[in-house]
Amino acid sequence: MAKSDFIYLASQSPRRRQLLEQLGVRHELLLPNVDGDLEEDAEGLEAVRPGEAPARYVARVTGLKLDAALARLKRRGLPSVPVLCSDTTVALGRRIYGKPDDEAHARAMLTELAGRTHRVLTAVAVQQGRRRVTALSESRVTFAPMTPAQIKAYVATGEPMGKAGAYGVQGRAAAHIAQLSGSYSGIMGLPVFETAELLRSLGWRL
Numbered sequence: 001m002a003k004s005d006f007i008y009l010a011s012q013s014p015r016r017r018q019l020l021e022q023l024g025v026r027h028e029l030l031l032p033n034v035d036g037d038l039e040e041d042a043e044g045l046e047a048v049r050p051g052e053a054p055a056r057y058v059a060r061v062t063g064l065k066l067d068a069a070l071a072r073l074k075r076r077g078l079p080s081v082p083v084l085c086s087d088t089t090v091a092l093g094r095r096i097y098g099k100p101d102d103e104a105h106a107r108a109m110l111t112e113l114a115g116r117t118h119r120v121l122t123a124v125a126v127q128q129g130r131r132r133v134t135a136l137s138e139s140r141v142t143f144a145p146m147t148p149a150q151i152k153a154y155v156a157t158g159e160p161m162g163k164a165g166a167y168g169v170q171g172r173a174a175a176h177i178a179q180l181s182g183s184y185s186g187i188m189g190l191p192v193f194e195t196a197e198l199l200r201s202l203g204w205r206l
């Protein structure tokens with residue numbers, strides 16, 4: 001396959017765009033539902049199967065996002081350049097925490113995460129021609145105990161919405177994170193080292 005000098009990033013997340021920029025990889029967005037495209041919405045895509053382990057879940061959803069993105073590419077008659085997708089989920093033991101539905105849900109999630117250590121799993125998948133390569137980044141984050149007033153104040157900043165586990169490590173939640181290990185960029189939504197490794201394995205010079 002002819003080497004492309006850019007990739008498609010199939011993600012609505014501004015963090016992922018920013019982290020890909022950090023790697024200096026030229027990219028264009030490949031988003032659903034422009035031009036009146038009819039597509040299964042992402043909510044249906046992200047349903048958890050009963051008993052599904054978090055690592056398996058995040059890898060499966062990432063694969064589904066990539067399948068949907070490739071179908072989009074084909075439907076729109078776009079050039080067959082590499083496509084990158086990712087998914088982030090927070091796991092407390094085997095319990096999976098996605099994005100909160102509303103403020104009450106965000107408060108409930110943070111009440112459970114406060115004073116404990118959870119995992120943040122981010123899967124990445126890249127399709128280049130017939131090749132699909134995948135990676136999984138796993139980090140551990142420990143929240144200090146938080147009072148109900150602190151949780152309420154944090155949720156009132158609006159920061160938890162649209163974020164797995166109802167917090168952003170890159171934002172004010174940092175004031176409550178006592179410890180973390182793993183990949184900071186992975187917690188934010190795109191592990192830059194693992195992503196660079198995937199692209200290198202496909203022949204990109206990074």
Ligand SMILES: Cc1cn([C@H]2C[C@H](O)[C@@H](COP(=O)(O)OP(=O)(O)OP(=O)(O)O)O2)c(=O)[nH]c1=O
Nearest residue numbers: 011012013087088163164167168169187188189
């Ligand atoms: C834990 C954590 C998550 N997040 C964000 C990253 C992801 O954008 C979001 C998890 O949702 P995802 O479903 O992984 O992604 P998304 O819907 O935002 O974007 P996409 O179009 O690629 O599917 O949570 C942070 O920004 N900071 C954090 O500390």
